Amino acid sequence: MEIIFGRNKKEQLEPVRARVTGKIPAWLQGILLRNGPGMHTVGETRYNHWFDGLALLHSFTIRDGEVYYRSKYLRSDTYTANIEANRIVVSEFGTMAYPDPCKNIFSKAFSYLSHTIPDFTDNCLINIMRCGEDFYATTETSYIRRINPQTLETLEKVDFRKYVAVNLATSHPHYDAAGNVLNVGTSIVDKGKTKYVIFKIPAPVPGGRKEGRSPLKDTEVFCSIAAHSLLSPSYYHSFGVTENYIIFLEQPFKLDILKMATAYIRGVSWASCLAFHGEDKTHIHIIDRRTRKPVPTKYHTDPMVVFHHVNAYEEDGCLLFDVITYEDGSLYQLFYLANLNEDFKENSRLTSMPTLKRFVLPLHVDKNAEVGSNLIKLSSTTARALKEKDDQVYCQPELLYEGLELPHINYAHNGQPYRYVFAAAVQWSPIPTKIIKYDILTKSFLMWREEHCWPAEPLFVPTPGAKDEDDGIILSAIVSTDPQKSPFLLVLDARTFTELASASVDVEMHLISMGCSSQMQAGTGKQALPRRRRPGLPPDGGPKNLTAWRLWSWGPAPPSSRLSPPRGRCRRGGPSFHFALILSAAALSQHSENRTHLYLFFHFILAVRTLLESQSNIY
Numbered sequence: 290m291e292i293i294f295g296r297n298k299k300e301q302l303e304p305v306r307a308r309v310t311g312k313i314p315a316w317l318q319g320i321l322l323r324n325g326p327g328m329h330t331v332g333e334t335r336y337n338h339w340f341d342g343l344a345l346l347h348s349f350t351i352r353d354g355e356v357y358y359r360s361k362y363l364r365s366d367t368y369t370a371n372i373e374a375n376r377i378v379v380s381e382f383g384t385m386a387y388p389d390p391c392k393n394i395f396s397k398a399f400s401y402l403s404h405t406i407p408d409f410t411d412n413c414l415i416n417i418m419r420c421g422e423d424f425y426a427t428t429e430t431s432y433i434r435r436i437n438p439q440t441l442e443t444l445e446k447v448d449f450r451k452y453v454a455v456n457l458a459t460s461h462p463h464y465d466a467a468g469n470v471l472n473v474g475t476s477i478v479d480k481g482k483t484k485y486v487i488f489k490i491p492a493p494v495p496g497g498r499k500e501g502r503s504p505l506k507d508t509e510v511f512c513s514i515a516a517h518s519l520l521s522p523s524y525y526h527s528f529g530v531t532e533n534y535i536i537f538l539e540q541p542f543k544l545d546i547l548k549m550a551t552a553y554i555r556g557v558s559w560a561s562c563l564a565f566h567g568e569d570k571t572h573i574h575i576i577d578r579r580t581r582k583p584v585p586t587k588y589h590t591d592p593m594v595v596f597h598h599v600n601a602y603e604e605d606g607c608l609l610f611d612v613i614t615y616e617d618g619s620l621y622q623l624f625y626l627a628n629l630n631e632d633f634k635e636n637s638r639l640t641s642m643p644t645l646k647r648f649v650l651p652l653h654v655d656k657n658a659e660v661g662s663n664l665i666k667l668s669s670t671t672a673r674a675l676k677e678k679d680d681q682v683y684c685q686p687e688l689l690y691e692g693l694e695l696p697h698i699n700y701a702h703n704g705q706p707y708r709y710v711f712a713a714a715v716q717w718s719p720i721p722t723k724i725i726k727y728d729i730l731t732k733s734f735l736m737w738r739e740e741h742c743w744p745a746e747p748l749f750v751p752t753p754g755a756k757d758e759d760d761g762i763i764l765s766a767i768v769s770t771d772p773q774k775s776p777f778l779l780v781l782d783a784r785t786f787t788e789l790a791s792a793s794v795d796v797e798m799h800l801i802s803m804g805c806s807s808q809m810q811a812g813t814g815k816q817a818l819p820r821r822r823r824p825g826l827p828p829d830g831g832p833k834n835l836t837a838w839r840l841w842s843w844g845p846a847p848p849s850s851r852l853s854p855p856r857g858r859c860r861r862g863g864p865s866f867h868f869a870l871i872l873s874a875a876a877l878s879q880h881s882e883n884r885t886h887l888y889l890f891f892h893f894i895l896a897v898r899t900l901l902e903s904q905s906n907i908y
């Protein structure tokens with residue numbers, strides 16, 4: 290287990306040629322990009338959570354039936370700062386780090402204050418996003434890092450906040466046929482409001498005035514949704530789109546902003562500020578893409594937690610959307626490294642099975658319909674939507690399949706009617722051992738499995754000119770718990786789920802099992818062929834048509850998520866060193882019932898912080 294989760298992985302800077310068995314379809318050409326955590330120990334310090342690990346980028350270059358593999362750590366500012374200090378100095382999801390234990394009282398105070406609304410990490414380890422011709426490694430903070438998809442070099446750091454007021458943003462954007470990118474982020478207590486902001490990065494126009502300029506510069510706010518609570522916005526990991534609508538779930542899995550503002554001084558991680566509120570409902574926000582406004586009906590459902598939207602579409606005046614649901618927010622708890630050991634199976638038991646559910650919402654609610662009546666008349670589903678008073682609708686989903694995660698579809702069907710879900714099959718453990726093709730129409734499935742093998746999220750690549758939804762191949766990177774078996778790239782026929790080929794590489798590959806991977810664009814056809822620079826080696830330049838995917842994903846929490854300061858003369862100070870204001874804020878946020886006072890107090894802290902910032906040259 291340690292080998293798979295916790296041990297630092299070596300980079301494979303020189304491309305290695307894989308041993309291919311079977312036959313890779315000649316049309317499959319391009320680069321498959323992947324991302325995930327590769328390093329969990331720096332010097333003598335160790336991260337607490339698997340999601341904290343430093344991003345390791347991977348690529349599989351597929352050309353003329355051959356496969357080359359390489360990997361490189363993302364040279365994020367976080368990576369550089371950690372490596373230079375030879376310890377973890379930047380806080381991550383499950384680990385709070387203290388960079389400057391030797392600072393004087395003023396700089397400590399400043400450091401605490403700047404953690405009220407912190408500058409989060411740029412360790413972009415979750416996904417790869419495509420924007421025009423540019424590729425970015427992404428996480429869920431406001432930072433993304435451009436990368437060179439051929440060499441895996443790290444390029445500039447981009448802060449979404451430069452273009453749109455978001456502190457957090459998902460790693461699962463959507464793309465339309467023209468290449469526009471749509472994403473959602475959270476704007477925390479900005480001008481007295483907390484909002485979910487849907488933003489659009491327009492596709493560059495070929496030959497247009499803007500050619501060569503980063504599309505990010507043209508990022509625009511598409512619309513925003515006011516959060517139900519100013520200080521507890523929902524956490525979300527993805528969202529859904531159809532041709533005319535955007536689906537955003539405001540779920541009762543919430544970030545506590547006051548806890549976050551005081552986490553640094555309390556020595557707890559960001560993860561500890563995230564909690565499931567089983568007493569609240571899940572609000573389903575629907576935005577009309579034509580008017581850029583929420584539809585007037587207020588939809589809601591029972592409390593649940595969703596990480597992955599599968600797909601959504603419109604049919605006969607209804608909006609259908611499929612998501613993988615949990616009964617609580619404990620999934621992220623399972624990925625504390627302390628639990629990912631030999632007793633992993635016992636420690637990492639899910640409290641609820643990841644379940645594929647279909648929600649169906651009536652787009653136009655008949656004002657005269659009786660309260661309590663079911664507004665869904667579609668014969669294809671058992672999902673219901675019950676009319677309530679005051680334009681409210683309570684949605685009851687149809688259960689489609691229990692035990693799958695990391696869903697993928699043929700992205701040509703995104704927002705459109707579709708039939709197949711490709712996913713990792715999981716039971717009571719969040720680590721998948723099988724790949725599944727689930728047929729929504731017949732409710733039947735096909736599985737691929739091999740002993741000791743842990744597959745990553747399956748990625749669908751369509752055959753050029755394909756007409757059928759499942760005419761294509763499935764790619765998945767597989768690691769094995771059997772030390773005798775090398776990691777390999779699996780190629781399946783998506784229709785029959787039979788193995789077409791596998792390409793094994795004798796390198797240490799990190800686990801990508803619970804990955805969130807996403808396809809950017811299939812590299813198909815000869816025009817996508819990279820030019821050879823040296824015979825036998827994959828090129829560093831060339832292909833424009835790339836398939837990119839990132840990888841990922843998911844124990845009880847360790848006793849403390851605080852990272853101890855380094856041993857030495859200068860330990861982090863006790864309370865006497867702490868700035869009185871912040872201490873009181875911490876105390877208040879834990880004990881006070883009166884959130885209004887806290888809110889005012891929070892603003893006071895922000896004001897002091899702003900003042901200190903303006904004086905920051907004195908520190």
Ligand SMILES: CC1=C(/C=C/C(C)=C/C=C/C(C)=C/C=O)C(C)(C)CCC1
Pocket residue numbers: 340380381382409410415428429430457526559560596803804805841842843
């Ligand atoms: C650092 C940081 C965050 C990081 C979250 C991460 C890293 C989530 C990873 C999720 C994955 C991999 C899910 C797969 O299904 C938050 C909580 C957004 C906010 C505070 C700062």
Ligand SMILES: [Fe+2]
Pocket residue numbers: 461526596597804805806
């Ligand atoms: Fe994901």
